[in-house]
Amino acid sequence: MQIAYHYLKLREFYGDAEKEPVEVTLEQLAEVLCCTRRNVKLIVKQCQELGWIEWQAGRGRGNRSILTFNMASNDVISSWVRNKIDKGQYSQAMELMRKYDPDSSLHQQLTESIYKQFGIRSTSYNKGRIDLLRLPFYREMPVLDPVNATLRTELHMIGQLFDTLVEWDGSQAVFIPRLAVHWEQNRDGTEWTFYLRKGVLFHNKKELTSADVRHTLMRLGKLDSDCAHQKLDSPSCEWKILRIRSIEATHRYALRIQLDAPSSLLLHYLAAPQASVIPCRTHEYNERLPIGTGPFKLMRNDAEMVVLEAFADYYRERAQLDKIEIWILKELRTQKMPDGGLGGQPILYTHPFQIHTLAPTGTTIMEQTEGGCAFIIMNGRKQGPLLDPAKRRRLRKLLQPEKCVEELGGNRSGAAYSFFPDWSAAIAARLSVENETENAETEREAAAADTRVSLDTDDYQSSLQLYTHAILNNSLEQTARWIQQRCASAGILVHIHVLPYEQFSRPGALDAADIVLLNAITTNNREWSLMHVLLHANYGVHRFVDPVLSSELGQRYAAIARETDPAARSVLLQEVEALLLRHDALHFLYHLRQAAFYHPNLFGTEKINPYGWVDFRELSLRPE
Incomplete structure:
Protein backbone atom coordinates (compact mmCIF):
# COMPACT_ATOMS: atom_id res chain seq x y z
CA MET A 1 0.00 0.00 0.00
CA GLN A 2 2.87 2.39 -0.71
CA ILE A 3 0.50 3.99 -3.21
CA ALA A 4 -1.61 5.25 -0.29
CA TYR A 5 1.43 7.12 1.04
CA HIS A 6 1.90 8.86 -2.33
CA TYR A 7 -1.81 9.71 -2.60
CA LEU A 8 -1.92 11.24 0.89
CA LYS A 9 1.20 13.24 0.16
CA LEU A 10 -0.45 14.73 -2.93
CA ARG A 11 -3.66 15.48 -1.00
CA GLU A 12 -1.65 17.22 1.69
CA PHE A 13 0.16 19.38 -0.86
CA TYR A 14 -2.80 20.28 -3.07
CA GLY A 15 -5.44 20.54 -0.37
CA ASP A 16 -8.36 18.36 0.66
CA ALA A 17 -10.93 19.51 -1.90
CA GLU A 18 -12.47 16.63 -3.88
CA LYS A 19 -13.90 16.62 -7.38
CA GLU A 20 -12.15 19.91 -8.09
CA PRO A 21 -9.71 19.84 -11.02
CA VAL A 22 -6.16 21.00 -10.29
CA GLU A 23 -3.64 22.04 -12.92
CA VAL A 24 -0.30 20.28 -12.45
CA THR A 25 2.85 19.32 -14.33
CA LEU A 26 4.79 16.09 -14.09
CA GLU A 27 7.77 18.11 -12.88
CA GLN A 28 5.71 19.51 -9.99
CA LEU A 29 4.46 16.07 -9.02
CA ALA A 30 8.00 14.67 -9.18
CA GLU A 31 9.14 17.38 -6.75
CA VAL A 32 6.23 16.75 -4.35
CA LEU A 33 6.72 12.97 -4.39
CA CYS A 34 10.54 13.15 -4.43
CA CYS A 35 10.83 10.81 -7.41
CA THR A 36 11.46 10.80 -11.16
CA ARG A 37 8.98 11.76 -13.91
CA ARG A 38 8.92 8.09 -14.91
CA ASN A 39 7.84 7.03 -11.41
CA VAL A 40 5.25 9.82 -11.32
CA LYS A 41 3.61 8.30 -14.38
CA LEU A 42 3.49 4.88 -12.70
CA ILE A 43 1.95 6.37 -9.52
CA VAL A 44 -0.65 8.29 -11.53
CA LYS A 45 -1.56 5.17 -13.48
CA GLN A 46 -1.96 3.10 -10.29
CA CYS A 47 -4.14 5.78 -8.64
CA GLN A 48 -6.30 5.88 -11.77
CA GLU A 49 -6.75 2.11 -11.72
CA LEU A 50 -7.85 2.28 -8.07
CA GLY A 51 -10.36 5.00 -8.94
CA TRP A 52 -8.73 7.46 -6.57
CA ILE A 53 -8.06 10.15 -9.20
CA GLU A 54 -9.05 11.32 -12.64
CA TRP A 55 -6.20 12.35 -14.90
CA GLN A 56 -6.20 14.34 -18.09
CA ALA A 57 -2.66 14.41 -19.49
CA GLY A 58 -1.29 17.60 -21.00
CA ARG A 59 0.21 17.51 -24.47
CA GLY A 60 3.98 17.80 -24.69
CA ARG A 61 6.70 18.33 -22.11
CA GLY A 62 5.99 21.05 -19.58
CA ASN A 63 2.31 21.41 -20.50
CA ARG A 64 -0.17 21.28 -17.64
CA SER A 65 -2.28 18.23 -16.89
CA ILE A 66 -5.57 18.13 -14.99
CA LEU A 67 -5.68 16.16 -11.72
CA THR A 68 -8.96 15.49 -9.86
CA PHE A 69 -9.06 13.75 -6.48
CA ASN A 70 -11.94 11.28 -6.10
CA MET A 71 -11.16 9.61 -2.76
CA ALA A 72 -11.35 11.22 0.70
CA SER A 73 -8.09 11.04 2.64
CA ASN A 74 -9.83 9.30 5.56
CA ASP A 75 -11.09 6.56 3.26
CA VAL A 76 -7.59 5.93 1.93
CA ILE A 77 -6.17 5.87 5.45
CA SER A 78 -8.88 3.43 6.52
CA SER A 79 -8.15 1.14 3.57
CA TRP A 80 -4.42 1.30 4.26
CA VAL A 81 -4.90 0.50 7.94
CA ARG A 82 -7.25 -2.41 7.22
CA ASN A 83 -4.66 -3.81 4.82
CA LYS A 84 -2.05 -3.73 7.60
CA ILE A 85 -4.44 -5.44 10.03
CA ASP A 86 -5.24 -8.17 7.50
CA LYS A 87 -1.50 -8.87 7.29
CA GLY A 88 -1.17 -8.99 11.10
CA GLN A 89 0.86 -5.78 11.13
CA TYR A 90 -0.95 -4.27 14.11
CA SER A 91 1.84 -2.02 15.29
CA GLN A 92 2.20 -0.51 11.81
CA ALA A 93 -1.59 -0.03 11.62
CA MET A 94 -1.62 1.93 14.87
CA GLU A 95 1.41 3.93 13.78
CA LEU A 96 -0.45 4.97 10.61
CA MET A 97 -3.50 6.02 12.59
CA ARG A 98 -1.38 8.03 15.00
CA LYS A 99 0.45 9.73 12.14
CA TYR A 100 -2.43 10.59 9.83
CA ASP A 101 -5.60 10.69 11.89
CA PRO A 102 -4.97 10.42 15.64
CA ASP A 103 -8.25 11.97 16.77
CA SER A 104 -10.69 10.15 14.51
CA SER A 105 -13.38 7.75 15.67
CA LEU A 106 -11.78 5.16 13.38
CA HIS A 107 -8.60 5.38 15.44
CA GLN A 108 -10.58 4.74 18.61
CA GLN A 109 -12.43 1.80 17.04
CA LEU A 110 -9.19 0.31 15.77
CA THR A 111 -7.50 0.66 19.14
CA GLU A 112 -10.38 -0.99 20.97
CA SER A 113 -10.64 -3.82 18.45
CA ILE A 114 -6.93 -4.60 18.80
CA TYR A 115 -6.95 -4.46 22.61
CA LYS A 116 -9.90 -6.84 22.75
CA GLN A 117 -7.79 -9.46 20.99
CA PHE A 118 -5.62 -9.83 24.10
CA GLY A 119 -6.09 -12.33 26.88
CA ILE A 120 -6.73 -16.06 26.90
CA ARG A 121 -8.93 -18.12 24.66
CA SER A 122 -9.53 -21.58 23.31
CA THR A 123 -9.62 -21.26 19.53
CA SER A 124 -9.86 -23.40 16.40
CA TYR A 125 -6.56 -24.34 14.82
CA ASN A 126 -5.74 -26.97 12.15
CA LYS A 127 -9.06 -28.82 12.55
CA GLY A 128 -8.63 -28.89 16.33
CA ARG A 129 -8.58 -26.46 19.24
CA ILE A 130 -5.69 -24.81 21.04
CA ASP A 131 -5.32 -22.78 24.24
CA LEU A 132 -3.85 -19.41 23.32
CA LEU A 133 -2.46 -16.60 25.49
CA ARG A 134 -2.11 -13.29 23.66
CA LEU A 135 -0.17 -10.43 25.28
CA PRO A 136 0.88 -6.90 24.34
CA PHE A 137 4.44 -5.63 24.66
CA TYR A 138 6.04 -2.29 23.92
CA ARG A 139 9.22 -3.20 22.03
CA GLU A 140 10.87 -5.78 19.83
CA MET A 141 13.07 -8.59 21.18
CA PRO A 142 15.95 -8.74 18.70
CA VAL A 143 18.36 -10.48 21.09
CA LEU A 144 17.19 -13.86 22.38
CA ASP A 145 20.61 -15.47 22.28
CA PRO A 146 21.26 -16.56 25.90
CA VAL A 147 24.83 -15.36 25.84
CA ASN A 148 23.79 -11.78 25.03
CA ALA A 149 20.41 -11.47 26.76
CA THR A 150 20.51 -9.03 29.70
CA LEU A 151 17.07 -7.37 29.92
CA ARG A 152 14.28 -8.74 32.13
CA THR A 153 11.90 -9.85 29.41
CA GLU A 154 14.65 -11.44 27.32
CA LEU A 155 15.87 -13.36 30.39
CA HIS A 156 12.30 -14.53 30.99
CA MET A 157 12.05 -15.68 27.39
CA ILE A 158 15.36 -17.55 27.69
CA GLY A 159 13.76 -19.60 30.46
CA GLN A 160 10.90 -20.60 28.14
CA LEU A 161 13.10 -21.53 25.17
CA PHE A 162 16.15 -23.15 26.76
CA SER A 276 21.55 -22.22 28.47
CA VAL A 277 22.59 -24.89 26.00
CA ILE A 278 22.43 -24.23 22.26
CA PRO A 279 23.16 -26.62 19.38
CA CYS A 280 26.51 -26.70 17.64
CA ARG A 281 27.14 -27.05 13.93
CA THR A 282 23.93 -25.46 12.70
CA HIS A 283 23.39 -22.75 10.14
CA GLU A 284 19.88 -22.13 11.46
CA TYR A 285 21.00 -20.35 14.63
CA ASN A 286 20.50 -16.62 15.01
CA GLU A 287 19.75 -14.18 17.80
CA ARG A 288 16.15 -13.52 16.74
CA LEU A 289 15.15 -17.14 16.22
CA PRO A 290 17.41 -19.22 18.46
CA ILE A 291 17.06 -22.96 18.89
CA GLY A 292 16.88 -24.49 22.34
CA THR A 293 15.52 -27.53 24.17
CA GLY A 294 12.93 -25.64 26.27
CA PRO A 295 9.18 -26.19 26.67
CA PHE A 296 8.37 -23.64 23.96
CA LYS A 297 9.65 -23.30 20.43
CA LEU A 298 10.08 -19.86 18.89
CA MET A 299 8.07 -19.68 15.66
CA ARG A 300 8.22 -15.98 14.88
CA ASN A 301 10.13 -12.95 16.16
CA ASP A 302 9.94 -9.72 14.20
CA ALA A 303 8.86 -6.10 14.52
CA GLU A 304 5.19 -7.09 14.81
CA MET A 305 4.97 -10.25 16.87
CA VAL A 306 6.75 -12.90 18.91
CA VAL A 307 5.09 -16.33 18.68
CA LEU A 308 5.88 -19.38 20.81
CA GLU A 309 4.37 -22.84 20.44
CA ALA A 310 4.50 -25.69 22.94
CA PHE A 311 7.31 -28.09 22.02
CA ALA A 312 5.63 -31.49 21.81
CA ASP A 313 8.94 -33.36 22.19
CA TYR A 314 10.02 -31.56 25.35
CA TYR A 315 11.85 -33.98 27.66
CA ARG A 316 9.92 -32.84 30.75
CA GLU A 317 6.19 -32.17 31.18
CA ARG A 318 4.60 -30.68 28.08
CA ALA A 319 3.44 -27.06 28.46
CA GLN A 320 -0.34 -26.83 28.79
CA LEU A 321 -0.74 -23.61 26.85
CA ASP A 322 -0.41 -24.45 23.17
CA LYS A 323 0.55 -21.04 21.88
CA ILE A 324 1.77 -17.65 23.15
CA GLU A 325 1.48 -14.55 20.98
CA ILE A 326 3.17 -11.32 22.06
CA TRP A 327 2.07 -8.40 19.90
CA ILE A 328 4.55 -5.56 19.62
CA LEU A 329 2.67 -2.26 20.10
CA LYS A 330 5.29 0.46 20.35
CA GLU A 331 2.81 3.14 21.36
CA LEU A 332 2.72 1.46 24.78
CA ARG A 333 5.98 3.33 25.42
CA THR A 334 3.98 6.52 25.83
CA GLN A 335 0.34 5.38 26.11
CA LYS A 336 -0.98 3.00 28.74
CA MET A 337 -3.64 0.48 27.90
CA PRO A 338 -7.17 1.61 28.86
CA ASP A 339 -8.75 -0.07 31.88
CA GLY A 340 -11.82 -1.09 29.91
CA GLY A 341 -10.05 -2.00 26.72
CA LEU A 342 -9.16 -5.59 27.51
CA GLY A 343 -12.51 -7.17 26.80
CA GLY A 344 -12.82 -8.17 30.46
CA GLN A 345 -9.70 -10.32 30.22
CA PRO A 346 -6.93 -9.18 32.59
CA ILE A 347 -3.45 -9.94 31.33
CA LEU A 348 0.19 -9.41 32.14
CA TYR A 349 1.41 -7.23 33.79
CA THR A 350 1.95 -4.14 35.91
CA HIS A 351 5.45 -4.46 37.41
CA PRO A 352 7.79 -1.74 36.97
CA PHE A 353 7.07 -1.41 33.25
CA GLN A 354 3.37 -0.80 33.70
CA ILE A 355 1.37 -0.98 30.48
CA HIS A 356 -2.12 -0.52 31.80
CA THR A 357 -3.28 1.89 34.43
CA LEU A 358 -5.01 -0.33 36.98
CA ALA A 359 -6.13 -3.91 37.35
CA PRO A 360 -9.86 -4.39 36.74
CA THR A 361 -12.05 -4.17 39.83
CA GLY A 362 -12.11 -7.38 41.86
CA THR A 363 -8.93 -8.78 40.28
CA THR A 364 -6.43 -10.41 42.61
CA ILE A 365 -3.05 -8.73 42.31
CA MET A 366 0.13 -10.62 43.18
CA GLU A 367 3.01 -8.50 44.37
CA GLN A 368 6.62 -9.00 45.34
CA THR A 369 9.75 -6.93 45.67
CA GLU A 370 11.90 -7.41 42.62
CA GLY A 371 15.33 -8.95 43.03
CA GLY A 372 18.02 -6.36 42.41
CA CYS A 373 17.78 -2.61 42.72
CA ALA A 374 18.47 0.75 41.10
CA PHE A 375 21.96 1.96 41.95
CA ILE A 376 24.74 4.22 40.76
CA ILE A 377 28.37 3.42 40.01
CA MET A 378 30.95 6.15 40.58
CA ASN A 379 33.78 5.92 38.09
CA GLY A 380 37.03 5.60 40.04
CA ARG A 381 39.10 5.34 36.86
CA LYS A 382 38.16 8.55 35.05
CA GLN A 383 40.15 11.70 35.71
CA GLY A 384 37.93 14.13 37.59
CA PRO A 385 36.54 14.97 41.04
CA LEU A 386 35.19 11.47 41.70
CA LEU A 387 38.71 10.04 41.77
CA ASP A 388 38.71 11.43 45.30
CA PRO A 389 36.94 9.00 47.68
CA ALA A 390 35.94 11.89 49.94
CA LYS A 391 34.04 13.54 47.12
CA ARG A 392 32.31 10.27 46.26
CA ARG A 393 31.31 10.00 49.92
CA ARG A 394 29.88 13.54 49.94
CA LEU A 395 27.92 12.75 46.80
CA ARG A 396 26.44 9.67 48.47
CA LYS A 397 25.34 11.78 51.44
CA LEU A 398 23.37 13.98 49.06
CA LEU A 399 21.58 11.06 47.42
CA GLN A 400 19.69 9.56 50.33
CA PRO A 401 17.74 6.51 49.11
CA GLU A 402 14.83 7.18 51.52
CA LYS A 403 14.33 10.63 50.00
CA CYS A 404 14.52 9.20 46.49
CA VAL A 405 11.69 6.74 47.22
CA GLU A 406 9.64 9.37 49.08
CA GLU A 407 9.94 12.04 46.39
CA LEU A 408 9.67 9.89 43.26
CA GLY A 409 7.22 7.21 44.47
CA GLY A 410 5.73 5.08 41.70
CA ASN A 411 6.83 1.45 41.76
CA ARG A 412 9.80 2.23 43.97
CA SER A 413 8.97 0.02 46.92
CA GLY A 414 11.68 0.94 49.42
CA ALA A 415 15.19 2.20 49.99
CA ALA A 416 17.93 -0.21 48.96
CA TYR A 417 21.03 -1.00 51.01
CA SER A 418 22.01 -4.11 49.06
CA PHE A 419 21.42 -5.72 45.67
CA PHE A 420 19.22 -8.27 47.45
CA PRO A 421 15.93 -7.13 49.08
CA ASP A 422 16.20 -9.43 52.11
CA TRP A 423 19.72 -8.22 52.83
CA SER A 424 18.42 -4.66 52.44
CA ALA A 425 15.67 -5.35 54.97
CA ALA A 426 18.18 -6.70 57.49
CA ILE A 427 20.46 -3.69 57.04
CA ALA A 428 17.51 -1.28 57.30
CA ALA A 429 16.42 -2.89 60.57
CA ARG A 430 19.94 -2.54 61.95
CA LEU A 431 20.13 1.10 60.85
CA SER A 432 16.75 1.79 62.47
CA VAL A 433 18.02 0.49 65.83
CA GLU A 434 21.20 2.53 65.48
CA ASN A 435 19.23 5.69 64.64
CA GLU A 436 17.05 5.29 67.71
CA THR A 437 20.12 5.32 69.95
CA GLU A 438 21.59 8.47 68.39
CA ASN A 439 21.81 11.38 70.78
CA ALA A 440 21.30 15.04 69.98
CA GLU A 441 25.02 15.65 69.61
CA THR A 442 25.29 13.02 66.88
CA GLU A 443 22.32 14.57 65.09
CA ARG A 444 23.99 17.99 65.21
CA GLU A 445 27.17 16.49 63.77
CA ALA A 446 25.18 14.90 60.93
CA ALA A 447 23.49 18.22 60.16
CA ALA A 448 26.87 19.94 60.08
CA ALA A 449 28.17 17.26 57.74
CA ASP A 450 25.21 17.81 55.39
CA THR A 451 26.00 21.52 55.38
CA ARG A 452 29.60 20.79 54.41
CA VAL A 453 28.29 18.66 51.54
CA SER A 454 26.37 21.66 50.23
CA LEU A 455 29.24 24.12 50.61
CA ASP A 456 32.29 22.14 49.55
CA THR A 457 31.90 22.35 45.77
CA ASP A 458 35.14 24.09 44.76
CA ASP A 459 36.45 21.00 42.99
CA TYR A 460 33.31 20.56 40.85
CA GLN A 461 34.30 23.17 38.28
CA SER A 462 32.85 21.18 35.37
CA SER A 463 29.66 19.14 35.35
CA LEU A 464 29.60 15.49 36.26
CA GLN A 465 28.55 13.23 33.38
CA LEU A 466 25.73 10.85 34.33
CA TYR A 467 24.95 8.01 31.92
CA THR A 468 21.84 5.85 31.99
CA HIS A 469 19.63 4.10 29.44
CA ALA A 470 16.08 4.52 28.17
CA ILE A 471 13.42 2.38 29.77
CA LEU A 472 9.61 2.22 29.65
CA ASN A 473 7.92 4.98 31.69
CA ASN A 474 11.32 6.73 31.85
CA SER A 475 11.87 5.53 35.43
CA LEU A 476 15.66 5.71 35.17
CA GLU A 477 15.50 9.10 33.48
CA GLN A 478 13.25 10.36 36.30
CA THR A 479 15.78 9.10 38.83
CA ALA A 480 18.59 10.78 36.89
CA ARG A 481 16.74 14.10 37.02
CA TRP A 482 16.24 13.66 40.78
CA ILE A 483 19.99 13.13 41.16
CA GLN A 484 20.61 16.20 39.02
CA GLN A 485 18.31 18.32 41.20
CA ARG A 486 19.80 17.06 44.48
CA CYS A 487 23.30 17.84 43.22
CA ALA A 488 22.24 21.26 41.92
CA SER A 489 21.02 22.12 45.43
CA ALA A 490 24.63 21.64 46.55
CA GLY A 491 26.08 23.60 43.64
CA ILE A 492 27.17 20.52 41.70
CA LEU A 493 26.25 20.41 38.02
CA VAL A 494 25.23 17.08 36.50
CA HIS A 495 24.78 16.53 32.77
CA ILE A 496 22.49 13.60 31.90
CA HIS A 497 23.03 11.25 28.95
CA VAL A 498 20.11 8.87 28.26
CA LEU A 499 21.24 6.27 25.73
CA PRO A 500 19.23 3.57 23.96
CA TYR A 501 20.00 0.33 25.76
CA GLU A 502 21.67 -1.12 22.65
CA GLN A 503 24.17 1.75 22.74
CA PHE A 504 24.48 1.80 26.55
CA SER A 505 25.55 -1.86 26.59
CA ARG A 506 28.24 -1.54 23.91
CA PRO A 507 31.92 -1.78 24.86
CA GLY A 508 33.34 1.63 25.72
CA ALA A 509 29.98 3.43 25.70
CA LEU A 510 30.36 4.47 29.34
CA ASP A 511 34.04 5.40 29.39
CA ALA A 512 33.22 9.13 29.65
CA ALA A 513 30.80 8.65 32.56
CA ASP A 514 31.48 9.97 36.06
CA ILE A 515 28.25 8.34 37.27
CA VAL A 516 26.43 5.33 35.79
CA LEU A 517 22.78 4.80 36.80
CA LEU A 518 21.19 1.42 36.11
CA ASN A 519 19.00 -1.36 37.44
CA ALA A 520 20.58 -4.59 38.63
CA ILE A 521 18.64 -7.83 38.16
CA THR A 522 19.27 -10.55 40.74
CA THR A 523 17.78 -13.99 41.34
CA ASN A 524 17.96 -16.45 44.22
CA ASN A 525 21.16 -17.74 42.60
CA ARG A 526 23.03 -15.15 44.67
CA GLU A 527 26.57 -16.21 43.84
CA TRP A 528 26.08 -15.86 40.11
CA SER A 529 23.81 -12.80 40.39
CA LEU A 530 26.28 -10.74 42.40
CA MET A 531 29.30 -11.78 40.36
CA HIS A 532 27.41 -10.99 37.15
CA VAL A 533 26.52 -7.48 38.37
CA LEU A 534 30.11 -6.88 39.39
CA LEU A 535 31.91 -8.46 36.44
CA HIS A 536 29.71 -7.77 33.42
CA ALA A 537 32.11 -6.91 30.62
CA ASN A 538 30.59 -3.56 29.62
CA TYR A 539 28.86 -2.08 32.67
CA GLY A 540 29.88 -4.25 35.61
CA VAL A 541 30.88 -2.39 38.77
CA HIS A 542 34.40 -3.85 38.69
CA ARG A 543 35.46 -2.12 35.47
CA PHE A 544 34.95 1.30 37.10
CA VAL A 545 36.84 0.77 40.37
CA ASP A 546 40.36 2.07 40.98
CA PRO A 547 43.33 -0.33 40.67
CA VAL A 548 43.82 -0.71 44.43
CA LEU A 549 40.20 -1.68 45.04
CA SER A 550 40.30 -3.91 41.94
CA SER A 551 43.15 -5.90 43.42
CA GLU A 552 41.39 -6.29 46.77
CA LEU A 553 38.18 -7.37 45.06
CA GLY A 554 40.09 -9.98 43.09
CA GLN A 555 41.26 -11.52 46.34
CA ARG A 556 37.68 -11.53 47.67
CA TYR A 557 36.39 -13.25 44.52
CA ALA A 558 39.03 -15.96 44.89
CA ALA A 559 38.00 -16.48 48.53
CA ILE A 560 34.35 -16.83 47.51
CA ALA A 561 35.27 -19.42 44.87
CA ARG A 562 37.31 -21.41 47.42
CA GLU A 563 34.66 -21.38 50.17
CA THR A 564 32.64 -24.60 50.20
CA ASP A 565 30.29 -23.72 53.07
CA PRO A 566 27.21 -21.86 51.70
CA ALA A 567 26.66 -19.85 54.90
CA ALA A 568 30.27 -18.72 55.03
CA ARG A 569 30.14 -17.92 51.31
CA SER A 570 27.05 -15.74 51.89
CA VAL A 571 29.01 -13.76 54.48
CA LEU A 572 31.82 -13.26 51.96
CA LEU A 573 29.35 -12.00 49.35
CA GLN A 574 27.97 -9.47 51.83
CA GLU A 575 31.50 -8.39 52.66
CA VAL A 576 32.11 -7.63 48.98
CA GLU A 577 29.08 -5.31 48.97
CA ALA A 578 30.32 -3.70 52.19
CA LEU A 579 33.80 -3.22 50.73
CA LEU A 580 32.41 -1.43 47.68
CA LEU A 581 30.36 0.85 49.94
CA ARG A 582 33.32 1.65 52.19
CA HIS A 583 35.23 2.75 49.10
CA ASP A 584 32.15 4.67 47.87
CA ALA A 585 32.40 2.87 44.55
CA LEU A 586 28.64 2.43 44.30
CA HIS A 587 25.49 3.71 45.98
CA PHE A 588 22.18 1.86 46.35
CA LEU A 589 18.93 3.76 45.70
CA TYR A 590 15.73 1.69 45.70
CA HIS A 591 14.05 -1.64 45.05
CA LEU A 592 11.12 -2.02 42.66
CA ARG A 593 7.70 -3.53 43.20
CA GLN A 594 6.53 -6.27 40.85
CA ALA A 595 2.83 -6.94 40.42
CA ALA A 596 0.81 -9.11 38.08
CA PHE A 597 -2.84 -9.91 37.52
CA TYR A 598 -4.43 -12.61 35.39
CA HIS A 599 -7.75 -13.96 34.25
CA PRO A 600 -9.26 -16.28 36.91
CA ASN A 601 -9.51 -19.06 34.30
CA LEU A 602 -5.73 -19.10 33.99
CA PHE A 603 -4.11 -21.61 36.37
CA GLY A 604 -0.50 -21.52 37.55
CA THR A 605 -0.21 -17.79 38.20
CA GLU A 606 0.75 -18.07 41.87
CA LYS A 607 4.45 -17.39 41.47
CA ILE A 608 6.13 -14.46 39.71
CA ASN A 609 9.63 -15.25 38.47
CA PRO A 610 12.59 -12.89 39.13
CA TYR A 611 11.87 -11.04 35.90
CA GLY A 612 8.29 -10.06 36.76
CA TRP A 613 6.54 -12.70 34.64
CA VAL A 614 4.99 -16.05 35.41
CA ASP A 615 6.76 -18.89 33.61
CA PHE A 616 4.61 -19.84 30.63
CA ARG A 617 5.31 -23.53 31.24
CA GLU A 618 3.36 -23.25 34.53
CA LEU A 619 0.19 -21.83 32.95
CA SER A 620 -2.92 -23.69 31.87
CA LEU A 621 -6.47 -22.72 30.90
CA ARG A 622 -9.55 -23.88 32.78
CA PRO A 623 -11.62 -26.01 30.34
CA GLU A 624 -15.07 -24.59 29.59
Missing part, protein backbone atom coordinates in the same frame (compact mmCIF):
# COMPACT_ATOMS: atom_id res chain seq x y z
CA ASP A 163 17.44 -25.38 29.53
CA THR A 164 20.67 -25.44 31.52
CA LEU A 165 22.68 -28.40 32.76
CA VAL A 166 21.53 -27.79 36.33
CA GLU A 167 19.02 -25.53 38.06
CA TRP A 168 19.42 -23.79 41.41
CA ASP A 169 16.49 -24.28 43.79
CA GLY A 170 16.88 -21.37 46.18
CA SER A 171 14.08 -22.49 48.50
CA GLN A 172 15.83 -25.81 49.18
CA ALA A 173 19.37 -24.50 48.58
CA VAL A 174 20.17 -27.40 46.23
CA PHE A 175 21.02 -27.90 42.57
CA ILE A 176 18.44 -29.87 40.55
CA PRO A 177 19.33 -32.04 37.53
CA ARG A 178 18.11 -30.66 34.22
CA LEU A 179 19.97 -31.52 31.02
CA ALA A 180 22.55 -33.21 33.21
CA VAL A 181 21.01 -36.19 34.98
CA HIS A 182 24.01 -36.61 37.29
CA TRP A 183 27.40 -35.03 38.01
CA GLU A 184 30.43 -35.78 40.14
CA GLN A 185 33.77 -34.24 41.07
CA ASN A 186 37.17 -35.57 42.06
CA ARG A 187 38.50 -35.30 45.58
CA ASP A 188 40.15 -31.87 45.22
CA GLY A 189 37.28 -30.38 43.18
CA THR A 190 39.33 -29.63 40.07
CA GLU A 191 37.64 -32.16 37.76
CA TRP A 192 33.90 -32.33 37.17
CA THR A 193 32.04 -34.84 35.01
CA PHE A 194 28.47 -34.25 33.84
CA TYR A 195 26.28 -37.06 32.48
CA LEU A 196 23.57 -35.95 30.05
CA ARG A 197 20.01 -37.15 29.62
CA LYS A 198 19.47 -39.32 26.58
CA GLY A 199 16.86 -38.45 23.98
CA VAL A 200 16.67 -34.72 24.71
CA LEU A 201 15.76 -32.95 21.45
CA PHE A 202 16.43 -29.44 20.27
CA HIS A 203 13.57 -27.63 18.56
CA ASN A 204 15.08 -28.60 15.19
CA LYS A 205 14.73 -32.29 16.29
CA LYS A 206 18.50 -32.75 16.65
CA GLU A 207 19.44 -34.78 19.75
CA LEU A 208 21.40 -33.03 22.49
CA THR A 209 24.94 -34.39 22.96
CA SER A 210 28.01 -33.43 24.93
CA ALA A 211 29.34 -31.66 21.81
CA ASP A 212 26.51 -29.12 22.13
CA VAL A 213 27.27 -28.48 25.79
CA ARG A 214 30.97 -28.07 25.05
CA HIS A 215 30.17 -25.65 22.22
CA THR A 216 27.97 -23.60 24.58
CA LEU A 217 30.58 -23.36 27.33
CA MET A 218 33.45 -22.66 24.95
CA ARG A 219 31.39 -19.83 23.46
CA LEU A 220 30.94 -18.34 26.92
CA GLY A 221 34.70 -18.36 27.41
CA LYS A 222 35.08 -16.40 24.18
CA LEU A 223 32.94 -13.64 25.68
CA ASP A 224 36.08 -12.57 27.45
CA SER A 225 38.03 -12.10 24.21
CA ASP A 226 38.11 -8.34 24.87
CA CYS A 227 40.26 -9.01 27.94
CA ALA A 228 42.38 -11.74 26.32
CA HIS A 229 45.45 -9.57 26.89
CA GLN A 230 44.94 -9.92 30.63
CA LYS A 231 46.01 -12.83 32.76
CA LEU A 232 43.80 -15.90 32.72
CA ASP A 233 42.78 -15.37 36.35
CA SER A 234 41.96 -11.68 35.91
CA PRO A 235 38.85 -10.97 38.00
CA SER A 236 37.49 -8.52 35.43
CA CYS A 237 36.69 -11.42 33.08
CA GLU A 238 33.38 -12.85 34.26
CA TRP A 239 33.61 -16.47 33.11
CA LYS A 240 37.37 -16.68 33.48
CA ILE A 241 36.90 -16.38 37.24
CA LEU A 242 35.96 -20.09 37.11
CA ARG A 243 39.53 -20.82 35.94
CA ILE A 244 38.45 -23.51 33.50
CA ARG A 245 41.49 -25.28 32.06
CA SER A 246 39.71 -27.54 29.57
CA ILE A 247 36.30 -28.81 28.50
CA GLU A 248 36.19 -32.25 26.90
CA ALA A 249 33.35 -34.32 25.46
CA THR A 250 34.45 -37.75 26.72
CA HIS A 251 31.35 -39.58 25.49
CA ARG A 252 28.22 -38.72 23.51
CA TYR A 253 26.47 -38.21 26.85
CA ALA A 254 29.37 -37.20 29.11
CA LEU A 255 31.39 -34.01 29.53
CA ARG A 256 34.49 -33.34 31.63
CA ILE A 257 35.44 -29.87 32.91
CA GLN A 258 38.91 -29.42 34.40
CA LEU A 259 39.70 -26.40 36.60
CA ASP A 260 43.01 -24.86 37.59
CA ALA A 261 41.68 -24.54 41.13
CA PRO A 262 38.57 -25.74 42.99
CA SER A 263 35.58 -23.43 42.52
CA SER A 264 32.31 -23.45 44.41
CA LEU A 265 30.99 -21.08 41.74
CA LEU A 266 31.00 -23.59 38.86
CA LEU A 267 27.49 -25.00 39.39
CA HIS A 268 26.09 -21.54 40.09
CA TYR A 269 27.43 -20.35 36.74
CA LEU A 270 26.17 -23.45 34.92
CA ALA A 271 22.68 -22.69 36.28
CA ALA A 272 22.77 -19.11 34.92
CA PRO A 273 20.65 -18.07 31.90
CA GLN A 274 23.80 -17.38 29.86
CA ALA A 275 24.74 -21.07 30.21
